Amino acid sequence: MLSLRNRDLVCQQAIELLTDYLEGGLSRRQRLRLERHLRACPNCSNYLEQIRITVKLTGAIAREELAPDAVDDLTQLYRRWRDET
Amino acid sequence: MSPLRSSPPGDELVSESFCASCIHQLGSTLPHVETDAELLGLLQSGDEQAFVMLVNRYQMPLLRLACSMVSDRSIAEEAVQDTWMGIVRGIDRFEGRSSLKTWLFHILVNRVRSARTIEQQRRLPQQPSVDPECFTPSGQWSEPVESWDDELADRLDAMAIMPVLGRALEGLPARQREIVLLRDVEGLSSQEACDVLGLRPGNQRILLHRGRANLREALVTEMKKA
Numbered sequence: 001m002l003s004l005r006n007r008d009l010v011c012q013q014a015i016e017l018l019t020d021y022l023e024g025g026l027s028r029r030q031r032l033r034l035e036r037h038l039r040a041c042p043n044c045s046n047y048l049e050q051i052r053i054t055v056k057l058t059g060a061i062a063r064e065e066l067a068p069d070a071v072d073d074l075t076q077l078y079r080r081w082r083d084e085t
Numbered sequence: 086m087s088p089l090r091s092s093p094p095g096d097e098l099v100s101e102s103f104c105a106s107c108i109h110q111l112g113s114t115l116p117h118v119e120t121d122a123e124l125l126g127l128l129q130s131g132d133e134q135a136f137v138m139l140v141n142r143y144q145m146p147l148l149r150l151a152c153s154m155v156s157d158r159s160i161a162e163e164a165v166q167d168t169w170m171g172i173v174r175g176i177d178r179f180e181g182r183s184s185l186k187t188w189l190f191h192i193l194v195n196r197v198r199s200a201r202t203i204e205q206q207r208r209l210p211q212q213p214s215v216d217p218e219c220f221t222p223s224g225q226w227s228e229p230v231e232s233w234d235d236e237l238a239d240r241l242d243a244m245a246i247m248p249v250l251g252r253a254l255e256g257l258p259a260r261q262r263e264i265v266l267l268r269d270v271e272g273l274s275s276q277e278a279c280d281v282l283g284l285r286p287g288n289q290r291i292l293l294h295r296g297r298a299n300l301r302e303a304l305v306t307e308m309k310k311a
């Protein structure tokens with residue numbers, strides 16, 4: 001495991017911080033170090049952009065639609081429960 | 086035994102045969118309810134249509150999450166069914182401290198965990214999210230990382246990439262899949278996802294980090310084919 005004690009991050013360290021960065025989970029000092037690296041490193045900037053695009057695309061995964069039989073079955077369940085109470 | 090479990094064979098909760106037109110017809114008869122909060126109010130007043138709408142809205146997300154947690158689909162379906170039982174029995178006691186969606190997922194996760202061996206929560210080991218082969222010995226990228234600014238539009242049909250991403254999501258290790266589903270597909274906040282899955286925030290971020298990195302890797306692989 002690469003140490004994070006060095007003054008400047010290397011790429012392999014930087015990318016492991018990106019989710020914490022996106023989640024706001026870095027300390028101010030860590031965030032500033034990472035942002036300094038990102039400004040200087042087009043590869044890691046591109047990697048971050050790729051992750052952002054991946055997240056966006058994942059959010060667009062089509063939702064499966066629900067079979068009508070399932071709605072009917074669960075509606076029957078609801079009616080039984082309601083009649084019992 | 087719940088009433089639904091005594092249903093005859095072939096009367097499965099989730100039918101494999103799906104009639105899209107039926108769904109659209111059903112959907113068109115439902116009142117238009119924008120928010121879960123509105124739905125909750127109607128449900129607590131005993132509105133059956135509100136329950137039907139809730140089922141339409143959440144049955145598949147619940148089943149998808151359950152299937153991500155157990156390999157046996159029948160166990161997943163049973164857990165979802167138990168979740169609905171928990172909903173109808175507990176709706177009057179729901180005080181709205183969390184969102185309705187979070188409450189639903191929370192009940193589901195508890196049901197699924199009751200149905201399988203509960204894994205001990207343990208600190209997750211730190212592992213690299215990108216193959217170490219991609220880096221030089223000094224930790225720099227060994228090959229340039231491409232910009233995707235125009236890549237998706239120029240080299241990939243956006244519609245064609247979604248099945249690839251869907252398969253990659255299904256192929257993730259279970260705990261990564263659960264958290265990516267809740268965060269990036271269902272849109273829960275990190276706190277809500279931690280509450281639902283009983284994860285510590287640090288572990289949630291580790292799993293999310295690996296899951297997203299694996300999905301990104303699947304897209305990179307697909308791009309190389311294009």
